[in-house]
Amino acid sequence: MRAALVVCLLLGSVGARSESEPVGYSAAGLYNLGNSYARAGKPGMAILNYERASLLSPNDPDVQANLRYVRASAHLPAEVPDTFDRVAGIAAPFWLSWIGVLGLMIVGASVIAAQLSLRHRLVRGAATLLGVSMLGLMFCNALALWPRLHQGVVIAAATPVRVSPVPMGDPLFTLPEGEKVKITAEHEGFALIETRAGRAGWIANSNFAPIVPR
Amino acid sequence: MRLNHIRSILLASLGLLGVFIAAIAFADDPLVYATIQPAQIQLGESAQFTITNLGDGTNPINIPVVSGLKFEIIGRTREVQLINGSTLPSSSIVFRVTPQMAGIFTIPAVTPKAQPLVLQVNGAASGANIPHPSRPAAPIPPPIFSGGSIPKGVHLTDDGSAYVRLSVPKRELYVGESVPVDIEVGMRSGFVASLNGLPKLTNDDFALNSLSRQPERTEKLINGEPFVLLTWRSTLAVIKPGAFSLAAEVPLTVKIRTRPKQESSLDDRFGDPFWQNIFGATVPKDVNVTSPAQELTVHELPAEGRPADFHGAIGTFSIASDVSPVKAEVGDPLTLRMRVTGTGSFDRVDSSMLDHLDQWKTYPPKSSFNTSDPLSFSGMKTFEQPVIASKAGVQELPGLTFSYFDPNTRRYETARSAPLTVSISPALADTRTAPQAPSASLPESEFAAGLRPDHVETTTVSSLIPLYLQPKFLAVPSIVVLAFAAGWVSARRRRGVGDRESATDRIASRAAKRALAQMQGAARAGDAALFFESARTALQSELAARWQLAPEEITTAEVEGRIGAENDIRQVFALADEAKYSGRKLNATDFARWLRIVRGHLMSDKTS
Numbered sequence: 001m002r003a004a005l006v007v008c009l010l011l012g013s014v015g016a017r018s019e020s021e022p023v024g025y026s027a028a029g030l031y032n033l034g035n036s037y038a039r040a041g042k043p044g045m046a047i048l049n050y051e052r053a054s055l056l057s058p059n060d061p062d063v064q065a066n067l068r069y070v071r072a073s074a075h076l077p078a079e080v081p082d083t084f085d086r087v088a089g090i091a092a093p094f095w096l097s098w099i100g101v102l103g104l105m106i107v108g109a110s111v112i113a114a115q116l117s118l119r120h121r122l123v124r125g126a127a128t129l130l131g132v133s134m135l136g137l138m139f140c141n142a143l144a145l146w147p148r149l150h151q152g153v154v155i156a157a158a159t160p161v162r163v164s165p166v167p168m169g170d171p172l173f174t175l176p177e178g179e180k181v182k183i184t185a186e187h188e189g190f191a192l193i194e195t196r197a198g199r200a201g202w203i204a205n206s207n208f209a210p211i212v213p214r
Numbered sequence: 215m216r217l218n219h220i221r222s223i224l225l226a227s228l229g230l231l232g233v234f235i236a237a238i239a240f241a242d243d244p245l246v247y248a249t250i251q252p253a254q255i256q257l258g259e260s261a262q263f264t265i266t267n268l269g270d271g272t273n274p275i276n277i278p279v280v281s282g283l284k285f286e287i288i289g290r291t292r293e294v295q296l297i298n299g300s301t302l303p304s305s306s307i308v309f310r311v312t313p314q315m316a317g318i319f320t321i322p323a324v325t326p327k328a329q330p331l332v333l334q335v336n337g338a339a340s341g342a343n344i345p346h347p348s349r350p351a352a353p354i355p356p357p358i359f360s361g362g363s364i365p366k367g368v369h370l371t372d373d374g375s376a377y378v379r380l381s382v383p384k385r386e387l388y389v390g391e392s393v394p395v396d397i398e399v400g401m402r403s404g405f406v407a408s409l410n411g412l413p414k415l416t417n418d419d420f421a422l423n424s425l426s427r428q429p430e431r432t433e434k435l436i437n438g439e440p441f442v443l444l445t446w447r448s449t450l451a452v453i454k455p456g457a458f459s460l461a462a463e464v465p466l467t468v469k470i471r472t473r474p475k476q477e478s479s480l481d482d483r484f485g486d487p488f489w490q491n492i493f494g495a496t497v498p499k500d501v502n503v504t505s506p507a508q509e510l511t512v513h514e515l516p517a518e519g520r521p522a523d524f525h526g527a528i529g530t531f532s533i534a535s536d537v538s539p540v541k542a543e544v545g546d547p548l549t550l551r552m553r554v555t556g557t558g559s560f561d562r563v564d565s566s567m568l569d570h571l572d573q574w575k576t577y578p579p580k581s582s583f584n585t586s587d588p589l590s591f592s593g594m595k596t597f598e599q600p601v602i603a604s605k606a607g608v609q610e611l612p613g614l615t616f617s618y619f620d621p622n623t624r625r626y627e628t629a630r631s632a633p634l635t636v637s638i639s640p641a642l643a644d645t646r647t648a649p650q651a652p653s654a655s656l657p658e659s660e661f662a663a664g665l666r667p668d669h670v671e672t673t674t675v676s677s678l679i680p681l682y683l684q685p686k687f688l689a690v691p692s693i694v695v696l697a698f699a700a701g702w703v704s705a706r707r708r709r710g711v712g713d714r715e716s717a718t719d720r721i722a723s724r725a726a727k728r729a730l731a732q733m734q735g736a737a738r739a740g741d742a743a744l745f746f747e748s749a750r751t752a753l754q755s756e757l758a759a760r761w762q763l764a765p766e767e768i769t770t771a772e773v774e775g776r777i778g779a780e781n782d783i784r785q786v787f788a789l790a791d792e793a794k795y796s797g798r799k800l801n802a803t804d805f806a807r808w809l810r811i812v813r814g815h816l817m818s819d820k821t822s
Contacts, residue, residue: 012337013768016646023676024674024675024677025674025675025676026672026673026674026675027672028526028670028671028672029666029671029674030570032668032671034247034668035666035668038662038665048480052678055680056627056678057680061756062667062669066665066666069664069665070665071663079760093680093681093682094675094681096679096680096682097682100691101690101691101694104694104695105698107696108694108695108697108698108699108702109698111698111702112698112701112702112705113711115706116700124306138682141682142680142682142683149679149683150597150681160544166578167547167577167602168576168577168580168600189575189602190577204545204547205545206543206544206546206547210679212679213678
C-alpha cells in the first residue's frame with residue numbers, strides 16, 4: 001500500500017510538471033509550424049517539424065500525409081515504414097511509457113500474488129503475459145525510435161558536405177534540403193553525418209537541425 | 215708639247231683615280247653576308263646562323279661573340295652559284311645559336327655595310343614576349359641609348375670589357391629590414407664571351423632575397439662603345455648590426471687581346487669586334503668582376519617603445535578590415551578580411567592580430583599576397599578568417615591593430631582598423647515561431663497547394679525525447695520495481711516462516727504417531743513400564759518444543775513448576791517412574807484410558 005501511494009504521488013508530480021511547462025512542444029503546434037514553413041517554401045524546416053510532430057503523434061494521418069507530400073515536392077525519396085515500425089508506433093511514446101509502467105506493475109503484482117497464494121494460477125499467468133506484452137511494446141517503440149533520435153534534417157539548400165570540420169574544408173558532395181541524415185559525431189560547430197547511401201562527411205550545424213533538439 | 219705632256223699626265227692620273235675608285239667600289243660589294251633562321255625562338259631552342267662567302271673562300275671566318283648567345287659550328291658547305299650567266303663559287307659556315315637567357319640579341323654585321331642581325335628569345339614560361347599573330351615576324355631591335363657614360367663611382371675592368379654596379383638606396387639600415395637593390399652588369403659587345411653565374415655579395419652578413427632569375431637586358435652606348443647591360447633586382451636582407459663594406463661580384467668569361475695594343479689599334483679604329491675575331495686577336499679568360507664597395511651601417515631595432523604585438527615587420531603599412539555577410543544566423547560562418555598594404559618585409563606580417571576575437575568561434579586564417587613588384591617588396595597581404603557568432607543580436611568585431619617599425623620615422627607605429635558591426639539572428643532550427651507568410655504580391659510556394667489544414671493546438675510536452683528515456687520519468691519504473699521487489703521479498707519471507715512451522719508440525723506429528731503406536735504395542739503386551747515410558751518420552755518431546763528446552767530437561771519437577779502438580783502429564787511422569795520400579799500391572803481399560811489421555815495431549819498441541 002505504501003509503495004502504491006509513493007508511485008501515485010510520483011505519477012502525479014510528473015504529470016503536473018508536464019502540464020505546467022510554459023513553453024513546450026505539441027504535435028499540433030509542430031504540425032502547424034511545418035505547414036507554415038511549407039507555405040513559405042522552406043521544405044527542410046517543414047520536414048523537420050513534421051518529423052518532430054510524428055514523434056509526438058506517430059499515427060496522425062495529417063502529419064504523415066503532409067510529410068510525404070513535402071518530401072515528394074522536394075524530390076526526396078519516399079520513406080515506407082516496415083511492419084516492425086508500424087507495430088512499435090501503435091501509440092505515442094508518451095502513452096507507451098505509461099503502458100510500460102502499468103505492465104511492470106501487473107507483472108510485479110502477479111509475482112507477489114504467486115508468493116502469497118497458490119490459487120488462481122491461470123489468472124496470474126494471463127496477467128503476467130499481459131504485463132510482459134505491455135513492457136515489450138514500450139521496448140519495441142524505443143527500439144524503433146532510437147535511430148530517429150540520432151537523425152537530423154538538412155535545412156539549407158545544397159548543403160556542402162566537407163572532408164573536415166572547418167569552413168574551408170574541401171567539399172565532398174552536396175545534400176539537398178530536407179534530406180535526413182544520421183549524426184554520428186559532433187565537433188566544434190560541425191557534425192559528422194552519414195547519408196542513407198552510406199556517404200559520410202562534415203556539415204555545419206547551421207545547415208541542419210536534429211529531429212530531437214539537444 | 216710640254217702642255218700636252220702635263221695634260222697626258224693629268225689624264226693618266228684621272229684614269230688611275232677612276233680605277234682606284236672603281237676598285238674601292240668593287241671592294242665594297244657584299245661578298246660576305248649572314249642569315250639567321252628563325253629570327254624568333256623560345257628560350258631552350260636553337261636558331262641556325264649562316265655566314266656565306268661569295269668568292270674563292272680564302273677569307274677566314276671566326277665564331278661570332280655575343281653575350282648570352284652560344285655559337286657552335288655544325289657544318290660547312292661549298293658550292294658554285296650561277297649569277298648573271300657567270301659562275302661564282304661560294305662557301306658557307308652554319309652555326310647553331312643557343313641562347314642562355316631571354317631577350318633581344320644583336321649579332322654584329324659580318325661586313326661594315328651590312329645590317330646587324332637580331333635574334334629575339336622569348337622566355338619559356340612567360341607569354342609576355344610571345345608576338346601577336348598580326349605582328350610581323352621580324353623582332354624589334356632593343357633601343358640603344360646614345361650618349362651614355364660609365365655610372366659615377368664605377369670603373370671598367372682593366373681591358374675595358376665589363377663593369378658591375380651595386381645600387382643600394384640607403385646607407386643606414388636596421389636588422390631585419392629588407393631594401394630593394396639593383397645589380398647592373400655592363401658587358402662591352404664582343405668582349406664578353408659568357409656570363410658564368412648569378413651575381414653574389416662579397417659579405418656574408420647580408421643576403422639577397424628574391425633575386426630575379428632573368429635580368430633585364432638593354433643595350434647602351436657608353437663612351438661611344440656598345441654595351442649590353444644586364445640588371446638584376448633583389449632585396450637585401452640585413453642579418454646583424456654593425457658597419458659593413460658591401461660589394462657585388464659577377465663571374466664572366468672575357469676575350470683577352472693576344473696582340474700588342476699598338477698592333478690592334480687598327481681594329482679599335484674599325485670598332486667592330488667581328489673583324490678583331492676574324493684575325494684571332496683574343497682568347498677567353500674567366501674573371502670575377504666586382505662592383506665598388508659601399509659602406510653600410512646597420513642598427514639594432516630600438517627596445518624603447520616596442521609594442522607588445524610587434525612581430526618584426528619593418529616598413530610602412532596600413533590596414534583595413536571588412537566582414538561579409540553583415541547579416542547572418544547563429545552558427546553561420548562569416549568571413550573577416552584584413553588587408554595590410556604598404557612596402558616592407560611582408561614575410562613578417564602575420565595573422566596574430568586576429569587572435570583577440572573573444573566571444574567568436576574562429577578558425578585558422580588563410581592569407582594571400584598580391585605584390586605590385588617582382589621582389590614582393592610592396593603590395594597587399596590579405597588574411598581571411600572564418601568566424602562564427604555564438605549568440606544572437608548585434609555583435610561587434612573589435613578593431614584590429616598591427617604594429618611595425620617604420621625605418622623612415624625611426625620609431626614603432628601601430629596601424630588600426632575600425633570596429634565592424636554585424637547582425638546575428640537566431641538559428642532557424644531553434645525558432646518555434648512560424649515564418650513570415652509570403653507577401654500578398656507573391657504566390658505561395660509550390661508546397662502549399664496539397665497541404666492538409668492546420669490543427670488546433672493541444673497540450674504540450676517539455677521535450678521531444680520519448681518519456682521513457684527521460685531521466686525524471688525513469689524514476690517511476692525504478693520505484694515500481696523497488697516496491698514490488700520489496701513486496702515480493704516480504705511475501706516470500708512470510709511464506710518461508712509458515713513453511714518452517716508446518717514442517718515442524720509434520721515432524722512432531724510423525725513422532726507422536728510413532729509414540730502412540732509404541733504405546734499401543736506395549737498395551738497389547740501388557741507391559742506397563744514400556745507403555746508409560748513411551749508416553750513420557752512423547753510428552754517430553756512435545757513440551758520441549760513448546761517450552762524451547764531440551765527434552766531431557768523436561769522432568770517431573772519442571773512440569774510441576776510450569777503447569778502444577780494436579781494434571782494428567784504430571785501423573786504420566788509419576789506412573790512411568792512407578793511402573794519402572796514397582797512392576798505395576800494395568801488392565802486393558804487403564805491402558806485404553808491413559809492412551810486416550812496422552813493422544814489427547816499430543817494431538818491437541820498440533821491443532822492449537
